[in-house]
Amino acid sequence: MISKTLRAECERVLVGNRITSTWQGRHYRYTRPAPMIYEQQWLWDSCFHAITLRWLDSAMAWDELRAVVAHQHRGGPDAGMLPHMAYWSGDAGALWPHTHCSSITQPPLVAVAAQLVHQVAPDRAALAELYPALAAYHHWWLRRRDPLGLDLVCLLHPWEAGADASPRWDVPMGFAGDAVTAHDVRSGLPAMQGTSYYANPHDNALRTARMALLKTLIAHDHDALALGEAGSFYVVPLDFNAIRCADLLALAAIAELLNLHADAAHWRVLHARSAAAIQARLAGPGYTDLLGLNATPQHMDGSALAVALVGQCLGPAGTAQAIASVRSALADAAHAPLCNHAPSAAHFAPARYWRGNVWPPLNWLAMHGLRLHGEHALANALAERTCALVQSAGLREYFNPVTGEGLGSQDHSWTALVLDMALTH
Numbered sequence: 001m002i003s004k005t006l007r008a009e010c011e012r013v014l015v016g017n018r019i020t021s022t023w024q025g026r027h028y029r030y031t032r033p034a035p036m037i038y039e040q041q042w043l044w045d046s047c048f049h050a051i052t053l054r055w056l057d058s059a060m061a062w063d064e065l066r067a068v069v070a071h072q073h074r075g076g077p078d079a080g081m082l083p084h085m086a087y088w089s090g091d092a093g094a095l096w097p098h099t100h101c102s103s104i105t106q107p108p109l110v111a112v113a114a115q116l117v118h119q120v121a122p123d124r125a126a127l128a129e130l131y132p133a134l135a136a137y138h139h140w141w142l143r144r145r146d147p148l149g150l151d152l153v154c155l156l157h158p159w160e161a162g163a164d165a166s167p168r169w170d171v172p173m174g175f176a177g178d179a180v181t182a183h184d185v186r187s188g189l190p191a192m193q194g195t196s197y198y199a200n201p202h203d204n205a206l207r208t209a210r211m212a213l214l215k216t217l218i219a220h221d222h223d224a225l226a227l228g229e230a231g232s233f234y235v236v237p238l239d240f241n242a243i244r245c246a247d248l249l250a251l252a253a254i255a256e257l258l259n260l261h262a263d264a265a266h267w268r269v270l271h272a273r274s275a276a277a278i279q280a281r282l283a284g285p286g287y288t289d290l291l292g293l294n295a296t297p298q299h300m301d302g303s304a305l306a307v308a309l310v311g312q313c314l315g316p317a318g319t320a321q322a323i324a325s326v327r328s329a330l331a332d333a334a335h336a337p338l339c340n341h342a343p344s345a346a347h348f349a350p351a352r353y354w355r356g357n358v359w360p361p362l363n364w365l366a367m368h369g370l371r372l373h374g375e376h377a378l379a380n381a382l383a384e385r386t387c388a389l390v391q392s393a394g395l396r397e398y399f400n401p402v403t404g405e406g407l408g409s410q411d412h413s414w415t416a417l418v419l420d421m422a423l424t425h
């Protein structure tokens with residue numbers, strides 16, 4: 001399914017984006033998402049890089065995961081958190097209260113990635129080395145991001161979702177609809193050089209609001225309850241909680257491999273509790289995210305339900321509904337795989353950043369979730385459509401589902417996931 005040329009392109013991009021660095025006297029290697037625009041290391045990107053690299057260079061795949069835990073927060077209330085960005089060159093201070101990393105996180109997929117790398121390139125010692133960091137990360141989630149004890153975790157910033165500018169965050173960011181005030185436009189940051197991401201005033205205003213939100217987080221010491229009480233961004237998203245479920249199951253499997261049976265049982269209990277909470281609170285006639293401490297349901301569209309398959313947490317009815325949602329999305333679109341925001345939904349904008357585009361990592365997650373449920377034909381269809389798009393538009397960051405045009409940065413590392421999609425076909 002994948003041509004020799006596309007395979008070679010994936011390898012070229014992953015090798016070309018490789019960075020070597022040192023931290024606390026030790027050498028590390030990681031892959032930046034894309035030259036110029038994304039020079040730092042991002043948490044979930046690196047997990048996807050490792051998943052692809054397992055087929056090309058397994059030593060590098062393990063190194064990528066070692067690098068991702070190198071900047072884990074060691075002290076303070078957020079000890080155990082894996083930062084969503086690591087600044088290996090030490091210039092995080094302009095934006096963050098740290099020199100080498102950010103103070104928020106991203107979708108937890110490190111255990112999933114480690115388990116998948118281990119399947120192709122078994123390395124028990126590497127798993128044993130990573131395990132304490134992965135366990136500390138999940139202890140952190142429980143300690144800091146479920147202040148109400150719902151067995152569901154909350155996000156405090158849209159960047160934590162990975163889907164920065166999704167219309168799902170408009171209301172919790174205080175933007176209802178596409179209305180932008182003159183003030184928002186005036187205070188908008190200049191459009192990112194070399195991209196058209198923020199050419200739209202609404203997108204630009206949202207970005208300004210995301211930057212301002214960082215100050216609120218810092219002022220409240222990143223405390224979820226205090227931020228919820230202050231009416232700041234506080235969202236419990238379906239797909240994110242399902243990804244946490246997937247990571248808990250992978251962590252349980254890793255603990256078993258390391259003969260840590262009591263730990264494995266603990267992670268499985270957390271998975272079962274979270275799955276029950278997802279089914280009780282986030283499922284309904286339609287699926288919802290929850291907003292704020294009073295857990296106001298907000299309908300969600302797009303690929304989130306399909307992505308949630310990866311957590312094996314939806315129960316029989318929810319699983320059937322999620323599989324059906326993929327089938328109907330593929331039937332409705334001529335050639336595109338899944339979009340993060342549905343073409344039929346309000347505010348669908350196929351060329352605007354995160355407002356209705358094809359994102360390779362989301363399609364990979366949905367594909368992997370379908371495989372876990374034995375839905376191989378549908379998983380293969382997603383893989384084929386994603387590969388076809390990348391074959392014609394190149395390794396771009398994301399794609400317009402209507403025209404097939406590649407958007408965002410060029411030579412984007414996570415798009416090499418098409419190699420994994422083809423090889424697990």
Ligand code: GLC
Pocket residue numbers: 033038042043044045161162163164
């Ligand atoms: C953008 C994406 C985020 C990703 C980063 C690097 O910020 O929204 O999900 O991790 O780019 O690719």
